Every structure is written in C-alpha cells, then in structure tokens.
Amino acid sequence: MTEAIHFIRKAIIDALTNQITINGSTVPIYNRVPSSASEPYIKVYSVSSNEADQNRDSFNLECLTRIEVVTAFDSDDGGELQCNQIVSDALNIVRTRSAGYFDLSGDNFNVYTSVNEGITYFEDDLSDKTYFRAIIELSNRVEKI
16 A cells, blocks of 8 residues: 655645745745754654555545644744744645645545644743744545545
8 A cells, every 4th residue: 555644744845835924034844954944944744644444445544744833032032922823824724624635636645634633832941042832733534546
C-alpha cells in the first residue's frame, strides 16, 4: 500500500506558502527549519499514519500532521497575540469542510475527513528571547483510489 502522509504534508505546505503575513511580512513555511531562519515561521511535519475505517474495498489511512507556529520576542517585548493570529490564519486555510479538502486525486488518494485534533500553546522564556509556540494537530483521513 502506498503511503499518503507525505502528500498531505506537501498539500499543507503548498496551501500555506505565501498566504500568511504578519506586520506586512510573509511568514515562511518549512518542512525542515534552516539554521538561518528567524521568527516568526511555521514548520509542518508528519506525526503518524495508521490504517483506519477498514473495509474490503479500499485502504484507508488516518494521517496526523503537525503545523507548528513559532514566534519570538526580546524578553521584555511582544507577546502571544502574534502566535494566535498566525494560528488563526493557518486554520482558516487548512481546516475546511468537504468542498475544500486537499485534492490528492493526482496521487491516487481521496481525502474524506479533516479534523483539528487540538492546538497546544507553549511559552519558553529563555535568556535571549521569549518564544511563543503553538502546535496544531491536524488529522486527515484518506482512501486509496
């Protein structure tokens, strides 16, 4: 059976690229964050792929992907609002109903559900900066066509 999670990850990256701005600047989207990256940015990565909704006619997978938003400010400047705004913008793009599911038909997959499994927020107050992060856990169920 063909693995689908990398197609989901690519679809998320493609959907978000050049679509989110903060203070007039486009927020970069990464699969792997380069050492030269500066905040804010979004990292998209695969978590798991499991068989789901088993039936005799098709293979179905639940693909869990994370969209991690990272912002940072000097320790006495900025706050969580920018992180919240980026999360909101990202969700408006990737979290849709059936008419807007990722089109993976060219890769022989059909996405039939998309669920926000939750958002977890973190604040890391380090000596150089305060980092505000959010992790969106997105579950997509797909069937092999």
